[in-house]
Amino acid sequence: MGRQKYTLYESSQGVMNHQTVLAQVLGESKENVEIISRYIGSGFGGKLFPWPHSALAAAAARKLNRPVKFTLNRKMMFSNVGHRPRTQQRIRLGATADGKLLSLQHDYRNHTSFGDDVRENCGEATPFLYSTANLKVTSALVRRNVGTPTPMRGPGAVPGLFALESAMDELAIKLNKDPVELRLSLDTLTDEEKNKPFSSRHLKECLQIGAEKFGWSNRTPAIGSMRKGDAILGWGMACASWGASRGVSETAVSLRSDGTVRVSSGTQDIGTGTYTVMAQIASDKTGIPIKNIEVVLGDSSLPPGPTSGGSTATATILPSVVEGVNAAVKVVLTVATKAKGSPFAGKDPADLALSEGRVHEKNQSAASGVPYQDILRMANVGTADGRGQSGGLGADPRAKNFSTHSFGAQFVEIEWNPLIARLRVSRVVSVIDGGRIINKRTATNQMAGAIVMGVGMGLFEETMYDPRDGHPINDNFADYIVPTNADHPDIDIHFLDIPDPVMGEYGARGIGEIGLAGIAPAITAAVYHATGVRVRTLPVRIEDLLGVA
Numbered sequence: 173m174g175r176q177k178y179t180l181y182e183s184s185q186g187v188m189n190h191q192t193v194l195a196q197v198l199g200e201s202k203e204n205v206e207i208i209s210r211y212i213g214s215g216f217g218g219k220l221f222p223w224p225h226s227a228l229a230a231a232a233a234r235k236l237n238r239p240v241k242f243t244l245n246r247k248m249m250f251s252n253v254g255h256r257p258r259t260q261q262r263i264r265l266g267a268t269a270d271g272k273l274l275s276l277q278h279d280y281r282n283h284t285s286f287g288d289d290v291r292e293n294c295g296e297a298t299p300f301l302y303s304t305a306n307l308k309v310t311s312a313l314v315r316r317n318v319g320t321p322t323p324m325r326g327p328g329a330v331p332g333l334f335a336l337e338s339a340m341d342e343l344a345i346k347l348n349k350d351p352v353e354l355r356l357s358l359d360t361l362t363d364e365e366k367n368k369p370f371s372s373r374h375l376k377e378c379l380q381i382g383a384e385k386f387g388w389s390n391r392t393p394a395i396g397s398m399r400k401g402d403a404i405l406g407w408g409m410a411c412a413s414w415g416a417s418r419g420v421s422e423t424a425v426s427l428r429s430d431g432t433v434r435v436s437s438g439t440q441d442i443g444t445g446t447y448t449v450m451a452q453i454a455s456d457k458t459g460i461p462i463k464n465i466e467v468v469l470g471d472s473s474l475p476p477g478p479t480s481g482g483s484t485a486t487a488t489i490l491p492s493v494v495e496g497v498n499a500a501v502k503v504v505l506t507v508a509t510k511a512k513g514s515p516f517a518g519k520d521p522a523d524l525a526l527s528e529g530r531v532h533e534k535n536q537s538a539a540s541g542v543p544y545q546d547i548l549r550m551a552n553v554g555t556a557d558g559r560g561q562s563g564g565l566g567a568d569p570r571a572k573n574f575s576t577h578s579f580g581a582q583f584v585e586i587e588w589n590p591l592i593a594r595l596r597v598s599r600v601v602s603v604i605d606g607g608r609i610i611n612k613r614t615a616t617n618q619m620a621g622a623i624v625m626g627v628g629m630g631l632f633e634e635t636m637y638d639p640r641d642g643h644p645i646n647d648n649f650a651d652y653i654v655p656t657n658a659d660h661p662d663i664d665i666h667f668l669d670i671p672d673p674v675m676g677e678y679g680a681r682g683i684g685e686i687g688l689a690g691i692a693p694a695i696t697a698a699v700y701h702a703t704g705v706r707v708r709t710l711p712v713r714i715e716d717l718l719g720v721a
Contacts, residue, residue, distance in 0.1 A: 176200065176204050177204050177206075178194070178198065178200065178204060178205045178206065178230050178233070178234075179206045179208065180194065180205070180206070180207050180208070180226060180229070180230060181208050181209070182207055182208070182209055182222075182226055183209060183212050183213075183215070183219055184207060184209040184212070184215075184219055184222075184440060185212070185215040185217075185219040185220045185440065185442055185479055185480045185481055186219075186220055186440070186478075186479030186480065186481070187207040187208070187209050187438055187439075187440055187470060187471065187472040187477075188207075188438050188472055188476050188477060188479070189220070189221075189222070189479055190207040190209075190222045190226065190472070191205050191206070191207045191472035193221075193222045194207070194222055194226060194227060194230060197222075197227045197230075198227070198230055198231070198234070202472075205472070206471065206472055206473050207471070207472040208470060208471050208472075209440050209470040209471075210440075210469070210470040210471075211441065211470070212440060212441065212442040212443060212470075213443060214442060214443050215442035215443070215480055215481075216324055216325040217254065217256075217322050217323035217324045217325060217327065217481065218253045218254035218255075218322050218324070219253075219442070220322070220323065220479055220481045221254070221322065223252060223253050224252075225242050225244060225248075225252070226242075228242060229241070229242035246647070246648055246649070247647045247648070250635070250644045250646075250647035250648075250652070251319055251643055251644055251647060252319065253322075254319070254320065254321060254322030254323075254324070255319065255321055255322065255324065255635060256292075256321065256322075256324035256327070256331070257282040257283045257284060257290065257292050257321035258282060258283050259280055259281070259282045259292055259294055259331045259332075259335075260280065260281050260282075261278065261279065261280040261281075261294055261331070261332070261334075261335035262277075262278075262279045262280070262335075263276075263277070263278055263335050263336060263338075263339035264276070264277040264279075265277075265339055265340075265343050266306075267343060267347065269347065270347075271343075271344075271347055271349055271354050271357050271358070272305075272357075272358075273302060273303065273304035273305065273358060274304070274305050274306060275304065275305065275306040275307075275308075276298065276302070276304040276306070276307050276308075277307075277308040277309075277310075278294070278295045278298040278308070278309045278310075278332070278335070278336065279309075279310045279311075280292075280294040280295060280310075280311055280312075280332065280335070281311065281312035281313065281314055282294070282311075282313065282314070282321070283313075283314045283315070283316045283318060283321070284313050284314070284315060284316070284320070284321055285315070285316070285317075285318055285319060285320040285321070286315050286316075286317065287320055288320045289313060290313075290320060290321045290322070291311060291313060292321070292327060292328050292331060292332075293311075293327065293328030293329075293332070294311070294328050294329075294331050294332030294335065295309035295310075295311065295328075295332055296328045296329050296332060296415065297329050297332060297333055297336065297413045298332065298336055299363070299364065299365035300360075300363040300364065300365055300366075300370075300413075300575065300577070301336065301411060301413055302340075302355070302358040302359075302360065303358050303359070303360035303364060304358075304364070307364075307365065316637075316642065317641070317642035318637060318642045319642075323481065323482075325622065325625065325684070325685050325688050326414065326622075326685040326686070326688045326689050329413065329414055329415075329685070329689050330629070330685075330688050330689050330692070333410065333411070333412065333413070333689050333690055333693060334692045334693045334696075334710065336693075337410035337411060337690060337693035337694070337697075338693045338696060338697070338708060340354065340355065340410075340411075341408065341410070341693065341696075341697040341700070342706070345700075350393070351408075351409055351697065352379055352383050352388060352409060355375075355379055355411055356376060356379055356380075359375055359376045359379075361373055363575035366575050368573060368574055368575045369573075369574060369575070370574060370575050370576070370577065371416075371571070371574035371575065371576045371672050371673060371674040371675070372576075372605070372607065372670060372671075372672040372673065372674075372679075373577070373579060373605070374579065374605040374668050374670055375411060375413075375579040375580075375581070375605065377603075377605065377668060378411075378579055378580050378581040378603040378604065378605050378668065379411070379581045379603075381581075381603045381666060381668075382409070382581040382582075382583050382601050382602070382603040382666075383409075383581075383583070385583075385601045385603070385664060385666060386407075386409075386583035386585075386599075386601040388407070388409070388583065391407045391701075393701075395700070395701060395702070395703070395704040396702060396703065396704065396720075398701075398702075400587065402589050402591050403587040403588060403589045403594075404587070404588045404589075404590065404702045404703065405585060405586070405587060405702060406585070406586045406587075406588065406697075406698035406699055406700070406701040406702025406703065407583070407584070407585055407698055407701055408583075408584050408586070408693075408694045408695065408696065408697025408698030408699070408700070408701055409581065409582060409583045409584065409694050409697065410581075410582050410690040410691075410693040410694040410697065411579070411580070411581055411582075411690055412579065412580035412581065412582055412604075412686050412687075412689035412690035413577050413578065413579050413580070413686065413689065414483055414577065414578050414682070414685050414686040414689060415482075415576070415577050415578075416483075416487065416576040416577055416578050416607065416672065416675060416681040416682065417482065417484050417487070417564070417565045417576065418484055418487040418488040418491070418562070418564060418565045418675065418676070419478045419479075419484055419488045419564050419565075420476075420478070420488070420561075420562065420563055420564050421437065421439070421476070421477050421478050421488045421489050421491070421492040421561070421562045422437065422438075422475035422476050422477065422492055422559065422560065422561050422562075423435060423436070423437040423450075423475060423477070423489065423492040423493045423495070423496040423559070423560045424436045424437070424474070424475050424496060424557070424558075424559050424560075425454065425493070425496035425497050425499070425500040425557070425558045425559070425560065426500065426555040426556070426557050426558075427458075427460075427500045427501070427503075427504055427544060427545075427548070427555065427556040427557075427558075428545070428548075428554065428555050429545050429548040429549050429553065429554050429555065430545060431460075431464055431529075431543070431544075431545040432464045432465070432466060433454055433458070433460055433464060433465045433466065434465075434466045434468060434555075435450050435451065435454050435465060435466070435467045435468070435493060435496070435497075436467070436468035436469070436474045436475065437450070437468075437469060437474055437475055437476075437477035437489060437492065437493075438469075438471060438472055438473070438474040438475055438476050438477035439469055439470075439477030439478050439479075439480065439485060439488075439489055440469055440470045440477075440480055441469055441470070441480075442480045444480065444485065444486070444614065444618060444684055445611055445613075445614030445615075445617070445618075446467075446469060446480070446485060446486065446489065447467045447469060448611055448614055449486055449490070449610045449611050449614065450467045450469075450489060450490075450493050451465040451467050452610060452611060453490055453493045453494060453497070453610070453678070454467075454493060454497055457494060457497040457498070457501075458497060458501065458526055458527070458529060458544075459526075459527045459528035459529045459530070459538065460529045461529075475559065477489065482682070482685075483578075483681070483682025483683060483684045483685045483686070484682055485682070486610065486680055486682055487607075487675055487676065487680050487681055487682055488562060488564075489562075490562075490610070490676055490677075490678055490680060491560070491562035491676045491677065492560040492561055492562040493560060494560065494676075494677055494678075495558075495559075495560025495561060495562065496558045496559055496560030497558065497560070498558065498560070499557075499558025499559060499560060500556045500557060500558030501526045501556075501558070502521070502558065503556035503557065503558060504526060504531060504544050504547060504548065504556045505521040505524045505525075505526065505531065506521050507547055507548060507551045507553055507556065508521070508524060508531045508542075508547045509521050509524070510551065511547060511550040511551035511553075512550065512551070513550050514542075514547060514550050514551075515542060516531065516533075516542075516547075519533075523535075526544055528541075529543060529544060530542060530543050530544065531543075531544050531547050544556075562676075565674075565675075568674060570673075570674050571674045574674055576672065576674060576675065576681070578604065578605060578606045578607065578681045578682070578683065578686050579604075579605045579686075580602060580603060580604040580605060580606070580686050580687075580689070580690065581602075581603050581690070582600065582601075582602050582623075582626075582689075582690040582691050582694045583600065583601040583602075583694065584597060584599070584600050584691065584694035584695050584697075584698045585597070585598050585599035585600075585661075585698060586598065586695060586698040586699055586702060587702075588699070588702045588703055588717060588720070590717075590720055593714050593717070593718060595631065595699070595712065595714060595717065596631075596659065596661075597627050597630070597631065597659070597661045597695060597698075598661050598662065599661055599662045599663075599664075600623050600661050600662070600663045600664070600691070600694075601664045601666075602619060602623060602663070602664070602665050602666070602687065603666045603667075603668070604619065604665070604666070604667050604668065604683060604686060604687070605668045605670065606667060606668075606681050606682070606683040606686060607670070607671055607672040607675055607679050607680045607681030608669060608670070608671040608672070608678050608679040608680045609667045609669045609680070609683075610678060610680050612667065615667065615683055616665050618683055618684050618687060619663075619665045619683065619687040620663050620665065620687075621687070622684070622685070622686075622687025622688040622691075623661075623663055623665075623687055623688075623691055624655050624659075624660055625655075625688050625691075626687075626688050626690075626691025626692055626695070627655050627659060627660075627661065627691065627695070628653075628654050628655045628711075629688070629691065629692045629710060629711065630691060630692040630695035630696065630710060630711060630712060631655075631659075631695065631711050631712055632653040632654060632655060632659075632711055633652065633653065633654060633711060634646075634652075634710070634711055635652065667683075692710055695712065696708075696710075696712060699712055699717070703717050703720040704720070705717055705720060
């Protein structure tokens with residue numbers, strides 16, 4: 173590191189954002205600050221923001237004129253880098269005897285620090301998830317002497333849907349209706365708050381397929397009526413949703429004369445498979461094998477890329493990859509018409525195509541063509557470079573006429589053994605309408621991780637604060653309980669895989685957060701079905717269920 177050049181190796185969900193903020197803090201130009209974040213094991217919201225330790229490390233390096241490494245200990249991880257705020261919510265429902273919603277009111281408040289106003293948008297899904305004649309959503313902040321909250325996987329929607337879906341389950345019981353049938357009867361293809369149709373909404377199919385895969389028709393509604401050995405079974409379900417959007421991105425693409433491709437962008441892969449899907453798209457557009465495609469990410473010196481948050485990274489980056497590939501291919505086709513010895517010399521580039529890695533005439537098969545790298549070598553050209561840009565969803569005139577969201581249905585089985593006071597989630601079926609799925613393996617990985625996180629939210633995880641100083645008390649993994657492999661249920665994940673027509677050429681929407689939405693209320697609904705105990709505060713405690721036989 174030179175005296176005025178800073179290179180920060182950081183675990184970041186947004187290298188471009190980190191570069192901008194750190195440059196401001198240090199009083200340097202952005203060109204003198206480089207953020208490198210090649211591989212991140214995970215990122216759920218807290219890594220969207222630069223934290224003081226980053227600036228302190230850079231300041232210390234400047235002072236000492238030598239490299240500095242700053243490591244947060246576990247206690248700092250619990251107190252210094254954000255958290256999901258606590259929420260208090262109240263749902264009021266008015267419905268006819270046959271289940272038509274006449275009114276829906278959602279009041280919520282969340283804590284924030286004295287230094288910032290962070291609002292957890294718990295009412296995000298309330299206006300559009302179900303058809304209702306009258307709607308009211310209110311919010312408030314409560315200031316506490318705690319650290320400033322940050323987004324945490326599924327901010328707003330995840331805690332908000334716990335309240336809304338718990339209320340819907342209670343309504344179904346009050347009306348003596350099946351929880352799935354009640355939701356099916358309230359499905360709507362219009363966002364009634366915005367008075368716009370959804371670009372793509374298949375919640376009804378999610379409910380129907382999920383019920384079939386789960387075996388919902390075998391459910392007996394009476395409390396405690398389903399058993400498995402010494403355990404009482406409970407079956408519960410809930411709906412899920414998450415907003416779909418995309419931001420601004422740039423991608424550079426180089427088709428090289430050695431037959432390889434370089435695709436680069438200043439975004440990052442936080443374990444979601446960004447490297448993989450970018451290579452897939454480049455391969456899909458050119459026919460060049462994925463093994464020959466190099467994807468370079470996680471460096472702020474690359475073309476500006478998006479943050480990895482809000483389930484927007486894939487939807488944002490793909491259009492710029494497509495445009496970058498198309499631009500590079502256009503260069504190759506132009507070279508093909510001018511290169512000495514090229515069989516396409518003198519032809520119109522518009523009459524040529526590149527597929528299966530070969531340049532050929534559009535009215536001929538790829539097999540009749542010439543490998544693109546041979547064309548470049550004929551012209552003594554090392555690389556054919558292209559740059560692609562994608563605008564945000566708001567820049568698409570079609571998108572302005574639609575409401576864009578992903579939807580899903582979560583089905584959960586719990587086992588309650590009153591003899592040993594043991595509660596566990598034994599089975600989950602999740603059906604997701606998340607647009608086109610670019611890579612089923614990475615998408616399934618995202619969903620499975622989110623579901624296990626939902627088990628933690630429902631049964632284990634809670635931050636307890638010292639009322640004297642606002643610090644977390646259970647700031648370690650001995651006292652802060654998270655699910656282990658032993659708590660991992662059988663998980664069946666199904667994607668509808670229906671492209672969203674306003675989300676770009678591939679119709680992909682993000683699915684990183686929707687997998688967590690709806691799991692907790694499905695768990696508490698299942699707990700009620702097994703025990704008759706209605707739990708409205710998370711996590712469910714064994715103490716809540718003691719005495720239930």
